[in-house]
Amino acid sequence: MDSETMRDLVMYWQGVTIDDEAAARLAALSTSVGKTLNAVAGRSMFDTEPAHFDRALVTMAGHGDD
Amino acid sequence: MTDLTQMTLVEAADAVASREVSARELTEACVSKAERMQPTLNCFISLDPEGTLAEADAVDAALAQGKAAGPLQGVPLAHKDMYYRAGKVSTCGSKIRKDFVPDHTATVLERLAAAGALHMGGLNMSEFAVGPFGHNEHWGHCHNPWNPDHVTGGSSSGSGSSVGGRVVFGALGSDTGGSIRLPSACCGLVGMKGTQTRVSRYGVMGLSFSLDNVGPLTRTVRDNARMMGIIAGADPKDLTASAMPVDDYEAATLNADIKGLRIAVPANYYYDGATDDVRALMNESLKMFELLGAEIVTVEVPDHEKLADLAIAMRGPEGAVLHQAWMRDRPEDYGAQVKARLEPGLAIPGTEYVTSQQVRPRITQRFVDRVFAEADVFHAPTINIPVPSIAESDVKASPDFPAVNAGMTHCTRPINYLGLPSLAVPAGFTDNGLPASFQLVGRPFAEATLYRVAAAYEAEAHFSDQSPD
Numbered sequence: 001m002d003s004e005t006m007r008d009l010v011m012y013w014q015g016v017t018i019d020d021e022a023a024a025r026l027a028a029l030s031t032s033v034g035k036t037l038n039a040v041a042g043r044s045m046f047d048t049e050p051a052h053f054d055r056a057l058v059t060m061a062g063h064g065d066d
Numbered sequence: 067m068t069d070l071t072q073m074t075l076v077e078a079a080d081a082v083a084s085r086e087v088s089a090r091e092l093t094e095a096c097v098s099k100a101e102r103m104q105p106t107l108n109c110f111i112s113l114d115p116e117g118t119l120a121e122a123d124a125v126d127a128a129l130a131q132g133k134a135a136g137p138l139q140g141v142p143l144a145h146k147d148m149y150y151r152a153g154k155v156s157t158c159g160s161k162i163r164k165d166f167v168p169d170h171t172a173t174v175l176e177r178l179a180a181a182g183a184l185h186m187g188g189l190n191m192s193e194f195a196v197g198p199f200g201h202n203e204h205w206g207h208c209h210n211p212w213n214p215d216h217v218t219g220g221s222s223s224g225s226g227s228s229v230g231g232r233v234v235f236g237a238l239g240s241d242t243g244g245s246i247r248l249p250s251a252c253c254g255l256v257g258m259k260g261t262q263t264r265v266s267r268y269g270v271m272g273l274s275f276s277l278d279n280v281g282p283l284t285r286t287v288r289d290n291a292r293m294m295g296i297i298a299g300a301d302p303k304d305l306t307a308s309a310m311p312v313d314d315y316e317a318a319t320l321n322a323d324i325k326g327l328r329i330a331v332p333a334n335y336y337y338d339g340a341t342d343d344v345r346a347l348m349n350e351s352l353k354m355f356e357l358l359g360a361e362i363v364t365v366e367v368p369d370h371e372k373l374a375d376l377a378i379a380m381r382g383p384e385g386a387v388l389h390q391a392w393m394r395d396r397p398e399d400y401g402a403q404v405k406a407r408l409e410p411g412l413a414i415p416g417t418e419y420v421t422s423q424q425v426r427p428r429i430t431q432r433f434v435d436r437v438f439a440e441a442d443v444f445h446a447p448t449i450n451i452p453v454p455s456i457a458e459s460d461v462k463a464s465p466d467f468p469a470v471n472a473g474m475t476h477c478t479r480p481i482n483y484l485g486l487p488s489l490a491v492p493a494g495f496t497d498n499g500l501p502a503s504f505q506l507v508g509r510p511f512a513e514a515t516l517y518r519v520a521a522a523y524e525a526e527a528h529f530s531d532q533s534p535d
Binding site: 006009010013014015016017018021022025026027029030032033034036037039040041045048050051052053054056057058060061062 | 261263276310369372376397409410414422423424426430434465511512
């Protein structure tokens with residue numbers, strides 16, 4: 001995404017004005033985050049349950065001696 | 067001991083409980099130190115000597131009547147100025163909230179008060195807890211007690227500076243990407259970021275609901291365990307706080323034995339960009355662990371090249387939601403770097419935010435399976451470069467600032483996304499004379515194990531005995 005489009009989208013979606021430098025930074029970030037998340041998700045999430053992080057953490061807890 | 071401020075938190079509490087020292091004497095020593103050090107450290111946003119002395123007198127009167135002492139009875143503490151106390155200003159280190167008076171009190175402050183702790187005042191912090199160096203354009207930069215030309219680390223800058231500077235005996239910080247562990251590392255302190263759901267956040271300013279953690283900064287491991295044991299646990303006012311039972315952390319620090327313990331060190335990621343002096347200190351700490359009977363194993367950590375993006379996909383929108391109206395209506399009231407660090411949240415689509423949440427348990431599981439199949443704890447630098455000077459890090463919103471920020475949080479930020487407990491431990495001094503630190507990371511809810519391992523190290527290494535005074 002080019003920075004001008006990013007600046008326009010942020011104004012349209014959020015009503016917030018960002019300068020040229022911020023628009024360029026956000027455009028680069030958007031590309032990077034998009035690539036990473038696509039790679040991590042990797043498949044349809046249609047059959048997933050809502051994430052419940054505490055329950056996941058409890059499941060992963062060890063049974064140490066402390 | 068002539069200078070009461072040099073005591074540890076546990077020593078101070080014991081001295082008051084046994085009436086060897088009165089709470090007033092202890093408080094007067096801390097107030098005097100605070101007034102003397104404030105021009106150098108700028109660690110307080112607000113200081114309340116009269117209120118604290120009145121609390122101290124009430125403690126002394128109760129003890130004189132034979133009332134039982136709590137575990138922090140009469141001990142002066144101070145906290146990052148984002149812990150709400152009903153009727154008291156909480157600035158959040160900002161211009162926007164400089165006169166904000168909350169109508170409720172943070173659960174963790176109520177728990178500390180119930181344990182007998184005194185409240186000295188509100189501590190300096192990065193504006194809205196955004197910024198790993200501790201800079202603050204509105205309230206002035208906070209300074210490192212080991213060398214005031216250097217940063218304290220942020221965002222809990224005043225917490226690091228005041229405890230490291232022997233002004234108060236302990237402080238709460240908050241950690242969304244390293245903000246407890248970084249000031250602990252920079253100021254030679256012990257700092258605990260617990261398991262993500264271990265401590266209530268009720269009454270605490272939010273930055274990112276999914277990544278924010280509350281925890282203590284102290285001079286010793288045992289001090290830290292005592293504070294953490296008091297604040298941890300379920301809270302009906304915060305349904306995100308886990309119902310998992312809280313272990314006896316302080317007991318884990320006593321006569322700590324780590325013979326046979328396996329410590330994992332990373333083969334990748336954490337030493338990227340590390341300086342030689344930090345590497346040497348990390349190796350020395352590992353040799354110490356071996357001498358104590360631990361076995362060192364090397365592991366490849368999974369997914370770390372992705373964690374920065376996953377974390378920003380989570381933290382960005384959560385922070386933007388909290389700040390959107392002010393970013394729209396009064397952008398000039400934010401510091402330049404703070405505004406620049408909040409802006410990414412405006413550009414993350416909802417689908418990416420939800421994805422970051424949905425894949426989080428799977429990513430954490432992969433780390434746990436890989437690392438804790440081989441070891442009991444994970445060891446890595448807290449910061450893999452020497453503590454920078456204020457001048458080196460004061461980049462505001464220059465084009466360099468994302469890289470400078472990322473370098474500072476390189477080793478801490480992944481652990482927030484993983485949601486795992488991490489304890490920063492003093493590990494000596496780099497070539498510039500500033501403190502260095504390693505972090506011990508454990509399985510979810512393994513805080514007691516981290517305290518045990520750190521206590522065993524501390525008892526041999528003695529870095530916590532050293533004071534900048």
